[in-house]
Amino acid sequence: MATTSKKFHTSFQTGQSEHFVQFCETDAFLIDSVSAFIGAGLRAGDVVIVLATKPHTESLEERLKGDGLEVAAARVRGQYVSMDAAATLSKFMVDGSPEPGRFAEVVGSMIALAAQGQRHVRIFGEMVALLWAEGNRAAAVRLEELWNDLGKTHSFSLCCAYPMQGFGGEVYKEEFTEICQQHSRVIPAESYTLLSSADERLRAITLLQQKANSLEAEIAERKGAEEQLRVSENRYRRLFEASKDGILMVDPRTGTITDANPFMTELLGYTREQLLGQELWRIGLFRDREANLEALRELREKYVLRYETVPLHTKDGQRRQVEFVSTLDQANGHSVIQCNLRDITERKRAEEALLHLAAIVESSDDAILGKNLEGIITSWNAAAERMYGYSAEEIVGQPVTLLFAPDRQDEFTQIMARIRRGERVDHYETVRVRKDGTRLTVSVTISPIKDSSGTIIGASAIARDITERKQLEAKFRRLFDSNLIGVFVADFAGTFLDANDAFLGVLGYTRAELLAGTMQRDALTPPEFHSLSQNAVKALQETGASGAYETEYLHKSGRRIPVLVAVTRIEQTETCMGFVLDISGRKELEKRKDEFISMASHELKTPLTSFKGFLGLLQRRLTTQGDEQALHYVARMDAQVNRLTKLVNELLDLSKMQTGQLDYREERFEVDALVQEIVENVQGTTQTHRLLLEGQIGAEVCGDRDRIGQVLINLLNNAIKYSPWADTVLVRVAKDQNKALVCVQDFGIGIAKEHQHKIFERFYQVTDSEEKTYPGLGIGLYISYQIVKRHGGRMWVESKKGEGAAFQFTLPLV
Amino acid sequence: MQSEQKKILVVDDEPDILAFLQALLEQEGYTVATTDKAEYVEKLHDDDLPELILTDVFLSGKDGREIVKRLKSQKETRHIPVIMFSAHPNAEQTARAAGADDFVAKPFEMDEVLAKIAKHI
Numbered sequence: 001m002a003t004t005s006k007k008f009h010t011s012f013q014t015g016q017s018e019h020f021v022q023f024c025e026t027d028a029f030l031i032d033s034v035s036a037f038i039g040a041g042l043r044a045g046d047v048v049i050v051l052a053t054k055p056h057t058e059s060l061e062e063r064l065k066g067d068g069l070e071v072a073a074a075r076v077r078g079q080y081v082s083m084d085a086a087a088t089l090s091k092f093m094v095d096g097s098p099e100p101g102r103f104a105e106v107v108g109s110m111i112a113l114a115a116q117g118q119r120h121v122r123i124f125g126e127m128v129a130l131l132w133a134e135g136n137r138a139a140a141v142r143l144e145e146l147w148n149d150l151g152k153t154h155s156f157s158l159c160c161a162y163p164m165q166g167f168g169g170e171v172y173k174e175e176f177t178e179i180c181q182q183h184s185r186v187i188p189a190e191s192y193t194l195l196s197s198a199d200e201r202l203r204a205i206t207l208l209q210q211k212a213n214s215l216e217a218e219i220a221e222r223k224g225a226e227e228q229l230r231v232s233e234n235r236y237r238r239l240f241e242a243s244k245d246g247i248l249m250v251d252p253r254t255g256t257i258t259d260a261n262p263f264m265t266e267l268l269g270y271t272r273e274q275l276l277g278q279e280l281w282r283i284g285l286f287r288d289r290e291a292n293l294e295a296l297r298e299l300r301e302k303y304v305l306r307y308e309t310v311p312l313h314t315k316d317g318q319r320r321q322v323e324f325v326s327t328l329d330q331a332n333g334h335s336v337i338q339c340n341l342r343d344i345t346e347r348k349r350a351e352e353a354l355l356h357l358a359a360i361v362e363s364s365d366d367a368i369l370g371k372n373l374e375g376i377i378t379s380w381n382a383a384a385e386r387m388y389g390y391s392a393e394e395i396v397g398q399p400v401t402l403l404f405a406p407d408r409q410d411e412f413t414q415i416m417a418r419i420r421r422g423e424r425v426d427h428y429e430t431v432r433v434r435k436d437g438t439r440l441t442v443s444v445t446i447s448p449i450k451d452s453s454g455t456i457i458g459a460s461a462i463a464r465d466i467t468e469r470k471q472l473e474a475k476f477r478r479l480f481d482s483n484l485i486g487v488f489v490a491d492f493a494g495t496f497l498d499a500n501d502a503f504l505g506v507l508g509y510t511r512a513e514l515l516a517g518t519m520q521r522d523a524l525t526p527p528e529f530h531s532l533s534q535n536a537v538k539a540l541q542e543t544g545a546s547g548a549y550e551t552e553y554l555h556k557s558g559r560r561i562p563v564l565v566a567v568t569r570i571e572q573t574e575t576c577m578g579f580v581l582d583i584s585g586r587k588e589l590e591k592r593k594d595e596f597i598s599m600a601s602h603e604l605k606t607p608l609t610s611f612k613g614f615l616g617l618l619q620r621r622l623t624t625q626g627d628e629q630a631l632h633y634v635a636r637m638d639a640q641v642n643r644l645t646k647l648v649n650e651l652l653d654l655s656k657m658q659t660g661q662l663d664y665r666e667e668r669f670e671v672d673a674l675v676q677e678i679v680e681n682v683q684g685t686t687q688t689h690r691l692l693l694e695g696q697i698g699a700e701v702c703g704d705r706d707r708i709g710q711v712l713i714n715l716l717n718n719a720i721k722y723s724p725w726a727d728t729v730l731v732r733v734a735k736d737q738n739k740a741l742v743c744v745q746d747f748g749i750g751i752a753k754e755h756q757h758k759i760f761e762r763f764y765q766v767t768d769s770e771e772k773t774y775p776g777l778g779i780g781l782y783i784s785y786q787i788v789k790r791h792g793g794r795m796w797v798e799s800k801k802g803e804g805a806a807f808q809f810t811l812p813l814v
Numbered sequence: 815m816q817s818e819q820k821k822i823l824v825v826d827d828e829p830d831i832l833a834f835l836q837a838l839l840e841q842e843g844y845t846v847a848t849t850d851k852a853e854y855v856e857k858l859h860d861d862d863l864p865e866l867i868l869t870d871v872f873l874s875g876k877d878g879r880e881i882v883k884r885l886k887s888q889k890e891t892r893h894i895p896v897i898m899f900s901a902h903p904n905a906e907q908t909a910r911a912a913g914a915d916d917f918v919a920k921p922f923e924m925d926e927v928l929a930k931i932a933k934h935i
Contacts, residue, residue, distance in 0.1 A: 598902070602872070605901035606828055609921040613834035616924035620841065645921055663904055 019151055019158045021183040027059070029190040030161050034124050035063040037159050041122035042069050042079065046157075047114040050082040051125040057082050060124075081114060085126040096136055098143045104150065111154045121156040128160050137175055144182035164189045248280070250337035252328060255279050255296050258336075267322075267343055269315035280339070284313035285324075295326070299337065303328045309344065320345040367442075367465075370449065372458040373420065375400045375412060387442075387465050389435030400461070405431045405439060419448045419459045429466065441467045486563075486580035489570070492537055494521030497575065506563065506582045508556035524553050526560060536567055540576055544569045550583065562587045590658075597655040604648050612641050654762070654779050657786055664704040664790060668814055671740045672696045675733050678709050682716045688727065689720050695733040701740055701811040703791040708811070711784040715744040715807045718780065723748025723804065739793070739810040747804040756797055760785040784809075820935055821845040825855060825869035825878070835868070838924055839931075852876035860890055866935050868927075871900035871909055879912035886913035895934035899927075 024030040041048045074080035092102035131140040246264035260275040281292035307324040323342040367384035380392040425446040442463040449458045486503030496519040529551045536546035546567040553561045564581040622630045656662040719729040726747040734741045765778040788795045788809045799805035832848040839846045871878045885891040898909040899918040906917040
């Protein structure tokens with residue numbers, strides 16, 4: 001260092017008042033340079049004043065001592081003075097600026113004192129450099145001026161030192177020049193100063209010039225870039241402010257929000273201030289803190305995060321859907337996260353609504369198709385595929401006229417003309433053709449489709465296959481027009497709305513009278529049948545059909561017409577359809593049959609009575625004569641007369657049962673007594689079987705004692721008749737809950753399963769080769785069954801072929 | 815044989831029925847008058863009244879029940895027991911309603927008729 005220091009000695013021509021500046025790049029160079037200046041002064045006997053920072057002062061004194069100078073002694077002699085730069089500065093600084101009066105007082109008196117005895121004064125000052133370093137450049141320049149002013153009245157050499165890095169930058173160009181101008185001499189920094197030969201220095205200058213040029217170019221370039229950056233920054237800022245996406249800037253290290261655009265605050269319902277410094281999960285974005293941290297971790301890994309749909313809870317409790325895109329950018333060692341949030345709630349809702357509609361269309365049972373104004377099919381649902389046989393792939397893009405019957409092609413033009421006028425075509429019935437060529441009848445509704453501006457761009461067609469309905473209608477029309485049976489349509493209130501000729505014929509009215517609405521059910525029905533009509537309407541409303549019932553209508557002439565009526569509700573309406581059969585003829589016939597049977601039974605019984613009477617007389621005479629053989633014959637004849645009488649009675653009962661005229665008495669009677677009486681009576685007529693009676697219930701039933709007795713007689717006679725090889729019939733009486741149970745058990749031929757239900761039917765007889773030997777009308781069980789049923793009881797049989805039969809019936813106890 | 819010769823009037827429009835009933839009842843010791851005319855009953859005289867009347871419900875041209883009603887409404891004949899018979903089993907109710915004291919369904923067992931006569935005479 002000593003060698004280098006010597007090179008500077010020539011630089012400092014002492015003895016003259018001067019103010020020079022030393023630029024330096026490093027502290028080491030500064031100390032080298034200043035120590036040379038100060039050291040030379042001390043050696044020459046000058047007074048030296050050091051106004052430097054503490055570290056610089058210490059380094060300087062170390063160096064001077066190293067150069068063999070007695071700094072301490074010089075200080076004692078008053079030749080070396082050191083003062084703290086900052087402390088000195090504070091003595092004359094007023095409001096950030098050196099006050100000239102105080103400066104002259106503080107620094108001027110110091111110099112005056114040092115210069116006593118005409119000694120030259122050397123000063124190293126760093127006060128200006130301090131001000132410069134503080135950024136108070138105006139004060140620094142002002143202080144330089146004050147130093148220069150002081151130089152006019154005082155003689156001293158002043159060395160100012162500036163660190164070169166303090167001037168790095170274009171902005172300092174003017175100030176640097178000014179500082180240089182303030183000084184009588186400028187000493188460049190060491191990279192130049194250290195060069196020893198002129199050639200080297202020239203080269204260095206050239207190099208510096210070149211460097212200066214390229215620096216200027218670079219500066220210009222940078223200025224351009226900065227300008228561009230500024231424009232870009234402004235543009236970005238405008239975008240940020242005006243964006244319809246919510247934008248958040250997030251600090252990647254803390255995960256907290258550093259900025260939020262206005263739309264973001266609107267979306268979330270928080271103010272910008274409320275958002276700043278928050279973590280994302282706290283403002284309703286992520287499920288919880290863990291999810292938030294996981295997202296940040298993923299972002300740091302991938303730099304981009306995209307979530308199609310993220311649920312968002314706003315401050316006021318709304319749930320919204322957002323699309324979330326987040327990026328991590330790194331620039332100039334800084335990294336920043338930008339999150340873009342797009343509110344897609346409405347879009348999602350619209351999408352769902354659209355899906356919902358599409359599902360309805362697809363699941364419809366009606367064929368639904370879309371077509372443009374040229375008639376090209378644009379959409380095709382599943383029902384259309386089923387109805388017409390074309391798949392969507394086949395038909396979309398094809399003209400709709402493909403579905404039109406060849407003789408109906410002109411319909412297309414007519415329909416489209418109406419569609420273009422914005423009209424709808426409702427329930428238009430026509431014929432279409434399936435893919436396989438078969439025809440179908442459809443009811444079509446065609447509506448215009450408009451775009452968002454209201455322009456008609458096509459049409460939708462909804463078609464229902466009514467082929468079956470049409471066929472049914474045609475079939476029904478034939479029934480209606482056949483007039484085999486009266487058919488009417490009426491409302492529930494009883495007004496006849498439509499009827500065929502057969503119905504009008506029954507009642508004697510004309511079509512004109514019907515259409516005038518004059519035909520009312522109640523007016524056409526005798527009063528005693530009104531309740532029957534009301535019951536039918538009630539059944540109609542409850543079950544949809546009345547079932548067939550007999551009633552009477554009043555003919556226009558006032559005559560009563562017995563009719564059989566069945567009414568059925570017409571679906572989804574308050575109307576019904578009725579079928580009416582005039583049963584006057586049948587009723588007349590029934591009446592005549594009834595009269596005939598009544599008369600016939602009377603006429604048959606009269607000879608039987610005489611027959612039986614004379615047999616009785618004969619029997620008395622033969623008894624007197626003691627002719628046993630003849631008596632036996634008479635007894636056989638009497639039995640046959642009895643049998644004939646029974647058959648006649650059964651026929652009469654049957655006839656009356658058919659017309660509901662069989663009379664029943666209502667009286668209470670004891671079951672036990674009746675059964676015992678009947679069993680005893682029947683036992684008296686048979687020698688072949690023993691009738692065994694079991695059980696007693698001690699209870700009464702209500703009904704016709706004789707008819708119930710008739711039932712039991714019938715069952716006992718059957719039991720005897722159908723068990724020719726057995727000798728016992730079992731009769732059992734029991735109580736079954738609130739019913740009396742009577743069972744007649746035989747041990748005869750039995751009844752096969754397939755006959756067991758039918759034997760209670762009228763005129764039914766078990767016919768197979770074996771049973772041919774059992775004659776009868778097949779009405780005894782029918783009558784018994786009807787009597788028991790009429791008493792509210794039940795009758796059935798338990799039997800196996802060949803194992804006898806158990807006929808049982810119940811009667812409700814009183 | 816009846817000791818007091820009780821008189822029974824039998825009314826029916828069937829001659830055979832009248833014939834065997836007359837034979838039967840006479841065998842049993844009754845005095846028997848028979849007629850197929852309802853008018854005969856209406857013209858009965860006080861000194862000629864029977865102890866019992868046996869009559870059919872349905873007579874040709876006349877309803878037996880009307881005759882019974884008339885007999886039962888007149889002081890002189892009210893006491894005479896009337897037994898009705900008919901080929902219509904269901905006629906019993908109307909017969910009794912008209913005032914008949916008993917009823918027998920045709921065709922009948924002789925013993926049944928005799929028992930009912932003995933009961934009422």
